[in-house]
Amino acid sequence: MGAAQEKEAVLACSKEDLIAVGKKLINIKGREILLFHYKGEFTAMDQFCFHQGGPLIAGDIEEMGKYNCIVCPWHNYGLCLTSGEAIYGYTGVDPPVYKSLGKKQRMHQVHERDGNLYVILNTDPEKHESDYYYTEKYQSVREENEAREWALQKRLGLLSKR
Numbered sequence: 001m002g003a004a005q006e007k008e009a010v011l012a013c014s015k016e017d018l019i020a021v022g023k024k025l026i027n028i029k030g031r032e033i034l035l036f037h038y039k040g041e042f043t044a045m046d047q048f049c050f051h052q053g054g055p056l057i058a059g060d061i062e063e064m065g066k067y068n069c070i071v072c073p074w075h076n077y078g079l080c081l082t083s084g085e086a087i088y089g090y091t092g093v094d095p096p097v098y099k100s101l102g103k104k105q106r107m108h109q110v111h112e113r114d115g116n117l118y119v120i121l122n123t124d125p126e127k128h129e130s131d132y133y134y135t136e137k138y139q140s141v142r143e144e145n146e147a148r149e150w151a152l153q154k155r156l157g158l159l160s161k162r
């Protein structure tokens with residue numbers, strides 16, 4: 001890490017803490033970022049899925065062909081942990097076929113030092129579809145989504161008591 005990067009780097013957690021849980025949500029300058037450990041590699045990407053803003057923290061890590069992905073819990077696109085590519089699969093064929101839709105999710109840099117992990121926000125001007133979920137325009141939509149999710153959970157809770 002160079003001196004300029006050193007200034008931008010934010011301490012996220014210890015390496016051991018992340019290894020224990022596999023993924024961890026952090027917030028840097030108001031941006032929610034998901035940090036991963038998978039097969040010895042540490043990576044980070046935007047927390048909200050490029051497709052419709054699904055919360056990737058609630059997804060599982062799966063191998064989709066040659067891609068190691070976090071699978072979005074809303075519509076099952078995979079997001080490659082190292083490239084941010086969106087992956088979809090035809091699983092009705094044997095073997096399943098996985099294709100990339102291209103890089104959709106903004107990735108951030110992770111550095112390891114003295115047993116700790118540091119994240120540097122990727123402020124590259126290149127647009128990524130996941131950027132939309134960090135705009136003011138999306139905030140009101142997000143609040144509506146969260147209210148709808150809360151109402152659904154409440155309803156399911158009531159149904160399970162019957």
Ligand code: FES
Pocket residue numbers: 049050051052053054072073074075076077
């Ligand atoms: S919101 Fe993630 S796949 Fe649709």
